[in-house]
Structure formats: C-alpha cells, structure tokens
Amino acid sequence: MADQTHLSNLSGNKKAWPVYLTLGNLPATRRNRPGSFAVLLLALLPVPPKLTKSFADHLQRQINADTLRGVFELLFEPLQNAALEGVNIDCADGKVRRCFPILSAWIADHMENVALHEIKSNVCPKCEVLPGELETHANSHRARDYARYERGERESASDDSRTMFETLGIDLEKNVFHRLHRVSAPGLHKPDLLHTVYLGLFKHLMDWISGFLKKHARLQAFDDNWKALPPYSGFFVPKKAYCEVTQWQGKEMRNLGRCLLGVLAVALRQPDSRQVIPFKHALDCVRALVDFNMMAQYRSHTPETIAYMEEYLYRFHRMKDIFLEFRVSKRTRAKVDKQRKELRHQRAQSNMRVAPSKRRRRLEEDRDEENELRMDMIHTESHFNFVKMHLLSHFSDHIRQFGNIPMYSTEFGELAHKEQIKDGWRPSNKNDVERQILHSYGRQHAIRMRLSNLNSLRCRGANLGDDVLGYLDKTTSTVSTPAPRGRILKGRRDDVSDVLDFCKVLGISLDRICLELIRYSRHNLPTERRLPEEPAILQLLPVELLTQLEIPVLAFQETDVYDIHRARCTGTHRFRNQESRNDWVWVQAGSEEMYGALRGRLRAKLVALFKIRDCSQDTVRQLAGVQMLSPVNSGRPSDVHSLVTVQLREDAREFTLVDIGAILGLAHLIPEGDRRWLVNSRIDLRTFNEIY
Numbered sequence: 001m002a003d004q005t006h007l008s009n010l011s012g013n014k015k016a017w018p019v020y021l022t023l024g025n026l027p028a029t030r031r032n033r034p035g036s037f038a039v040l041l042l043a044l045l046p047v048p049p050k051l052t053k054s055f056a057d058h059l060q061r062q063i064n065a066d067t068l069r070g071v072f073e074l075l076f077e078p079l080q081n082a083a084l085e086g087v088n089i090d091c092a093d094g095k096v097r098r099c100f101p102i103l104s105a106w107i108a109d110h111m112e113n114v115a116l117h118e119i120k121s122n123v124c125p126k127c128e129v130l131p132g133e134l135e136t137h138a139n140s141h142r143a144r145d146y147a148r149y150e151r152g153e154r155e156s157a158s159d160d161s162r163t164m165f166e167t168l169g170i171d172l173e174k175n176v177f178h179r180l181h182r183v184s185a186p187g188l189h190k191p192d193l194l195h196t197v198y199l200g201l202f203k204h205l206m207d208w209i210s211g212f213l214k215k216h217a218r219l220q221a222f223d224d225n226w227k228a229l230p231p232y233s234g235f236f237v238p239k240k241a242y243c244e245v246t247q248w249q250g251k252e253m254r255n256l257g258r259c260l261l262g263v264l265a266v267a268l269r270q271p272d273s274r275q276v277i278p279f280k281h282a283l284d285c286v287r288a289l290v291d292f293n294m295m296a297q298y299r300s301h302t303p304e305t306i307a308y309m310e311e312y313l314y315r316f317h318r319m320k321d322i323f324l325e326f327r328v329s330k331r332t333r334a335k336v337d338k339q340r341k342e343l344r345h346q347r348a349q350s351n352m353r354v355a356p357s358k359r360r361r362r363l364e365e366d367r368d369e370e371n372e373l374r375m376d377m378i379h380t381e382s383h384f385n386f387v388k389m390h391l392l393s394h395f396s397d398h399i400r401q402f403g404n405i406p407m408y409s410t411e412f413g414e415l416a417h418k419e420q421i422k423d424g425w426r427p428s429n430k431n432d433v434e435r436q437i438l439h440s441y442g443r444q445h446a447i448r449m450r451l452s453n454l455n456s457l458r459c460r461g462a463n464l465g466d467d468v469l470g471y472l473d474k475t476t477s478t479v480s481t482p483a484p485r486g487r488i489l490k491g492r493r494d495d496v497s498d499v500l501d502f503c504k505v506l507g508i509s510l511d512r513i514c515l516e517l518i519r520y521s522r523h524n525l526p527t528e529r530r531l532p533e534e535p536a537i538l539q540l541l542p543v544e545l546l547t548q549l550e551i552p553v554l555a556f557q558e559t560d561v562y563d564i565h566r567a568r569c570t571g572t573h574r575f576r577n578q579e580s581r582n583d584w585v586w587v588q589a590g591s592e593e594m595y596g597a598l599r600g601r602l603r604a605k606l607v608a609l610f611k612i613r614d615c616s617q618d619t620v621r622q623l624a625g626v627q628m629l630s631p632v633n634s635g636r637p638s639d640v641h642s643l644v645t646v647q648l649r650e651d652a653r654e655f656t657l658v659d660i661g662a663i664l665g666l667a668h669l670i671p672e673g674d675r676r677w678l679v680n681s682r683i684d685l686r687t688f689n690e691i692y
C-alpha cells in the first residue's frame with residue numbers, strides 16, 4: 001500500500017511517499033481500526049520534484065524512474081526468495097507451516113499506479129482497453145499479460161511490437177512489479193471507492209448536475225434542499241450552500257452520495273411537459289451510480305448482489321448521455337458556436353423572401369433545427385473517455401475473485417499517515433527526516449507488539465515476573481465494555497414532575513394526554529398492569545421528561561457490531577445553541593406486509609421522551625410521544641426517483657404514545673414541502689437494503 005501525503009506546506013512543500021505492508025488475510029475491520037498494529041511502515045520512497053518538459057528534465061525523469069526501480073528491487077528482494085522457496089512460519093494454532101508469501105495487492109490511487117506500472121495516464125493497469133473505449137460498458141477486454149509482451153519483445157524487436165507497446169502504453173523495463181515471482185502485475189491493481197468513485201466519478205457527476213440544474217433553472221431549489229437536510233447518525237449536516245463548498249474531500253463526497261438522490265429528486269419535482277423526460281433520465285443516471293456505490297460497500301456478496309451491481313452500472317452507462325452536453329470541451333464549444341453562426345447567416349439570407357405571416361413558424365423550425373445540429377455536434381465531439389469511468393467495470397470481477405471492495409480500501413491511509421508518518425515528522429530534526437520517521441515508528445511498533453505478546457501470554461496463565469505484570473497493568477488498556485443492547489433515555493429535564501407539568505411543557509391539553517395514556521395502556525398492557533383511568537389520579541402520576549434516546553442499531557452485515565443512534569427531542573428548547581431538535585425516527589407500527597416498501601415501519605417525529613411511574617404498582621414505563629407520518633401511494637417507491645414519499649395528514653393525531661422499544665432508529669427525511677417528505681433510503685446501507 002502506498003499513498004503520498006503532505007508533511008508540511010512550509011519548508012519547501014515537504015511530502016512523504018510511504019509504503020505500508022499488511023497481511024491479506026486479516027479482516028478489514030480489524031486492519032483499519034486505530035491502534036491495531038496491522039499496518040506496518042516499510043519504507044519511504046524518494047519523492048520526485050515537479051518537472052517541466054525541457055530536455056534536462058527529461059533526463060532527470062529517466063534518473064528518477066531508475067532510482068525508483070532500484071528502491072523497489074531492494075524492497076522486493078526478501079520476497080523473491082520466499083515466494084520461490086517458501087519460509088517456515090509459526091502459526092497461531094501452534095503449528096509451523098511452510099508458507100509462500102507473495103505480493104497480492106498494491107493499493108494506491110491511479111496516478112501512482114501509472115508511475116509504478118509505467119503506463120500512460122489514460123490507460124487501464126488491468127486490461128488492454130484502448131483510450132477511445134474507456135466510456136463503453138463492455139468489460140471483455142483482454143487482461144494485460146506481461147509474459148506475452150516480454151516474449152513479443154524478445155522474438156521481434158521490430159516496428160510492429162514497438163507500435164503495439166505504444167498503443168497499449170507499456171514500458172516493460174520500468175514496470176516495478178514485472179519480474180516478481182508468482183505475481184501477476186495487472187492482478188495487483190484493486191478497485192478503490194475513494195479515488196474511483198468519490199474523488200473520481202462523484203466529482204465529475206456534480207459538475208454535470210450543476211450544469212443540468214442551471215440549464216433548467218433548478219440550482220436554487222437544489223441549494224435550498226441541500227441546506228435543509230436533517231441530521232443523521234454519522235452524517236455531517238451541510239452548513240454551507242452547495243455551490244459555496246469549495247473543498248470536496250473524500251469525507252464530503254461520501255456524505256454527498258448518501259443524500260444526492262433525494263436532494264436532486266426534490267429539486268426536480270413538478271417538471272413542465274418538456275422537462276419530464278430529461279429529468280427522469282437524469283434521476284435514473286444518478287440513481288444508478290449512487291446504488292452502484294452503495295452496493296460496492298457491502299462486506300459480503302451473493303451472485304444476486306453482484307448481478308445488481310452490474311445492472312446498476314449498465315443503467316448508468318445507458319443513461320449517462322443526458323449529461324454529455326456538460327462535458328463539452330472549449331474546442332467543441334468553439335466549433336458549436338461557429339456552426340451556429342454560419343447557420344444563422346445562411347438563414348438570414350433565405351428568410352428575407354418569406355412572407356411575414358409564415359415567419360414565426362419558420363423561426364420555430366429554425367430554432368429546433370439549430371438545437372438538433374448543436375446536440376449532434378456535441379455527441380460526436382464530446383465523450384466520457386476517462387480512465388475512472390472504465391475502472392468501474394472491473395469491480396464485479398474483483399468481488400468474484402477476491403471478495404468485498406472495502407477490504408482493499410485506500411482509506412486506511414489517513415490513519416496510518418497520522419500514526420506512522422506525521423507523529424514521527426513533528427519531533428524530527430527536519431534534516432535526516434526519513435531515517436528518523438522510520439526509526440521512530442519502527443521502535444514504537446516493536447515495543448507495542450512485545451507488550452501484546454506478553455499480554456496474550458499472561459491471559460494464557462504464563463508465569464511472568466512481577467515487574468512485567470506491573471508494567472502491563474500500567475500500559476495496556478482494560479478490555480472495552482461490550483456495546484449496550486438496550487435503549488437508554490438520557491438528558492433529564494428538571495421542569496417536569498408530574499403529568500400536569502408535562503401537559504404545560506408540551507402545550508398539549510390534559511384531556512388529550514389522559515386519552516392517549518389510557519389508549520396506550522389498554523392496547524399494550526395486560527389488564528392487571530394497566531394505568532389508572534381516573535383523571536384525578538392519572539394527572540398526578542410522577543413523570544420524568546428526557547431529551548435523548550440512545551438506540552443501538554445492529555450494523556449492516558454484522559452480528560456483534562452496533563451503531564448507536566442518538567435521537568434528540570428537545571421540545572421547544574434550543575439544542576447546543578442552535579434550533580430545537582426533534583428528530584425523525586422509525587417506529588414499528590405493524591407487520592412486515594404493511595405499508596409497501598416500508599415493511600410495517602412508519603416514520604414519526606419525536607414529540608416527547610418520558611418515564612411515567614405508576615405508584616399503585618410501583619412500575620416505571622419508558623414511553624415516547626410521537627407524531628406519525630403516513631406513506632403516500634401505499635408506500636410504493638416512485639417510478640421517477642425510486643424513493644417513498646410520506647406525509648403528515650391533516651387528520652393525523654398530534655400525539656401517539658409508543659413504548660421506546662418500538663423505536664427502531666433514526667430516520668432520514670428530505671422535506672418536499674406541503675407536509676410531505678421523501679424517505680432517504682440511501683442514507684446508510686441498512687436502510688438501503690431494507691427499503692426498495
């Protein structure tokens with residue numbers, strides 16, 4: 001794994017180019033956890049300075065490439081023998097096995113792969129696709145085969161093979177992976193969500209969408225929705241208007257993928273007759289890419305999920321032409337302008353002879369013709385031939401061969417850079433930096449591994465000296481507590497002590513509350529446990545009002561990892577000096593077959609979280625007051641954008657009581673106006689998998 005990182009913008013834009021090493025058969029969740037020691041800093045590569053195109057720099061570039069190759073030969077040398085002869089390795093089960101460690105993946109962004117594979121920048125490191133075919137959907141291009149190229153080179157040093165090498169963008173001599181034993185250089189390349197999707201296609205897509213929204217005068221609507229997004233677990237609510245955001249990093253792009261479809265769907269609602277088709281195509285295209293990205297994050301796959309991914313990608317390719325006009329280069333734009341000028345000039349001459357009565361119709365026809373010619377020109381001149389567009393077509397094959405995609409994520413980089421590079425850079429003397437960084441982390445790593453080993457020996461009851469035990473107690477953290485399984489109410493308010501106060505604070509009449517309490521008690525509690533129904537007694541029952549509910553939600557495709565959703569309900573009180581927060585939640589309201597795609601679960605707004613004590617039985621009930629939304633169209637997803645709409649009906653009860661156990665987690669709703677919301681099913685993988 002390798003990825004360049006900035007050390008400091010001072011002292012001459014200092015950069016580091018670290019190479020990390022890890023074992024392929026570790027679970028990705030463990031590898032990417034802070035302090036896991038699963039990723040080891042192996043080397044710091046020489047960072048070549050930026051060069052111009054002059055001859056002196058050409059020479060320098062040669063020298064750089066040779067140096068890099070030399071460094072890699074040094075790095076790979078220990079692997080070469082081990083891969084051929086094998087080495088004896090102590091395994092965790094106490095057995096010793098003959099192992100053949102090989103380099104199985106090289107995780108890096110595209111430009112780095114370009115440098116190391118020594119290929120051209122618009123060329124795929126895995127297959128022989130031609131630069132002009134990068135935008136096509138087919139993934140049937142022949143895999144790169146360096147052994148064949150080498151044979152070709154040996155057998156015929158003719159012009160033919162040189163042309164072939166030129167077309168395929170290959171320089172065998174400089175490919176650092178080329179001569180590794182038991183390694184296929186094209187197989188080292190792994191798909192990468194961060195660079196290919198978030199920083200690649202999503203970035204392009206946002207440019208096209210901006211152009212599209214401007215053309216149809218919907219940019220303002222998009223921006224308004226963007227700023228009105230509600231909070232959600234792990235989602236950063238945008239503080240700025242979309243067009244004011246200047247820096248789009250991986251984190252922001254990932255956030256964008258979670259809400260883009262919903263925000264766009266609201267911005268493009270109520271199209272006029274000419275907008276219906278283009279709006280539908282644009283939403284289809286965006287939806288296909290968003291869904292492809294969602295499914296690419298799955299940690300386990302079945303043939304069905306892979307088939308879905310391929311279908312999404314196919315749909316994206318089929319629909320992407322709707323955005324082609326926003327990929328117009330300056331050259332094409334100039335051509336289009338010239339064509340229009342000529343056309344108008346010709347017309348001006350021929351239209352002079354047309355009677356004024358016919359002139360208007362003629363003008364309309366002319367405009368249509370002009371548009372058609374313009375689109376023709378754009379379609380022949382513009383294209384989507386860039387390499388990241390093509391790399392998507394390798395995703396599904398990768399899953400079939402190697403398993404899930406997050407496993408090979410480049411996102412480990414940020415963490416590793418901090419722990420292993422930047423923490424070593426800061427105390428260094430800034431002169432002999434590389435050596436100091438390598439030593440500093442190497443030592444820390446060795447010490448921590450030793451402590452881990454001692455700790456594990458201790459757990460198995462090994463006889464360790466008192467001084468060692470004392471030291472272990474001081475340095476190793478205690479076992480972390482397991483995730484809570486129950487719901488927890490927090491944030492007690494002190495202005496409520498009984499049902500009467502409760503009514504005043506919520507601004508709901510006592511009759512209403514009593515009615516709801518009785519209704520809840522009759523529907524949910526066994527006869528002998530019911531609340532008293534006498535209003536005089538009921539209104540004096542002690543009540544505690546709370547502002548937060550923690551709900552553990554099982555993480556998607558996990559069996560023991562929980563995400564904690566924190567639902568806030570502050571009533572009219574302000575939350576952290578901002579507006580009051582009364583979150584949207586999911587409530588289990590019926591059986592699986594109910595409410596279409598929502599599967600028995602309804603969206604609701606939290607109105608109150610409270611505990612009520614029934615003094616006669618000395619029991620405490622933990623309840624939530626919610627306002628239920630009803631699904632529109634029986635919960636069927638829309639044909640246009642595939643999202644479900646919910647609404648607050650005029651006749652909806654302002655207050656329904658449910659057990660806090662019926663609250664399943666936070667919900668993400670995108671306001672659509674007039675008491676209607678879109679259910680954002682792309683907000684996380686769990687919701688995506690459950691609502692469709």
Ligand SMILES: [Zn+2]
Nearest residue numbers: 124126127129
């Ligand atoms: Zn390819």
